[in-house]
Amino acid sequence: MSEAKIILEEKEIPRAWYNIQADMPEPPSPPLNSVTQQPTVPDDLAAIFPPDLIAQEASRERWIEIPGEVLEIYRLWRPTPLHRAHRLEQALQTPAQIYYKYEGVSPAGSHKPNTAVAQAYYNKKAGIKRLTTETGAGQWGSALSIACRFFGLECTVYMVRVSYNQKPYRRSFMEVYGAQVIPSPSAETAAGRKVLADHPDSPGSLGIAISEAVEDAVQHGDANYSLGSVLNHVLLHQSVIGLEAKAQMAKADLYPDVVIACHGGGSNFAGLAFPFLQDKFQGKEVRAVAVEPTACPTLTRGQYLYDFGDTAGLTPLIRMYTLGHDFIPPGIHAGGLRYHGAASLVSKLYHDGYIEAQAYGQTEVFQSALLFAQTEGILPAPEAAHAIHAAVVEAAAAREAGEKRVILFNLSGHGHFDLTAYDDYLENKLNNITFSPEMQAESKKTIPKVE
């Protein structure tokens, strides 16, 4: 039997991030200033982001060096292991080989510190004292809280209310690192107060929480805003996942036929898939599959249009697959996948046919999550369980076709904070709300018109 884990040494942590913008056959449409509808200029972003991150956002350099201070912190948990899912393969009776890159070994339990650490570093370097952010399921807020602590920054986290109520220990976790956690919508900001006036019981959404965090940063000169996904620089930082995975697969003399990751805003998908797409642009055959919930099917059911990244319309206009910036997805347990849009880079690649997307309901996803926990031992985050389910479906297809496909998926985080979700599944209380034609009609109404 071949190895169960492929491990890299510390000195094999990548020294540079991979920037897919250098290799895309066509660049994505530029973000637009929401007032002038002209491409944004660096000044448009200077109120909320530091210069280095603004530069990375638009960079066409293929490799961007990882600062030594960031590598020092990456070393606490990177390189992350690549596992071979022998026991899952046996349970599925599949000839496929299933590998997974496990990002749950980070202090936050997910891939998110890969960018949180980099963002805190560049903000500190720019003289910023405090970072504001939103968090859905709590993973991003946790990652940024830790990163801010490492670099001596204060941290204010607007947490989507449904998650705040479902996951009280997430709040405690962030507070351990010194963050201030506020349930969103809140009365602290104009954006929050407006939502509360119309919907006092609003479960909140990532879009609303982003509006609150951006407003807070814009109004305070020594504070910047930090986003956990979607933006080009976030996807860039996550490329360490795929770069390591490529080196690990190479050690086993393998190359994946298909790479799979769940898709919320696109960062863990991009992190794993983009370094493999670099090869695909040069003719290599590899499929990349983004997996989303049927309750928030941004790629599979959204439209490729210019829209806002947040509910209140404070961000630039971004051309992306969107369900409408004021679409509030049903309160499914994979809180990190409840975002109305998709990263501009992922959207462009999907539109141009370089990647695929699939959507699954939460009952089938949790079924695969339990199978995975019971065979491989790791309790997955509900978000990551979407990737597991897609890998299970792929392995079944390989069995039908009698093919030894090599499947690689991203296990983006563990589910130790998600036991309420598992309780609901075990007690048969999961809803299987999907995106209805009525929701679709409603969500389209407020997408702005761009000529």
Ligand SMILES: *Cc1c(COP(=O)(O)O)cnc(C)c1O
């Ligand atoms: C945040 C999160 C996601 C979804 O976000 P992406 O930006 O799409 O990666 C997926 N899995 C885990 C564990 C997360 O914390």
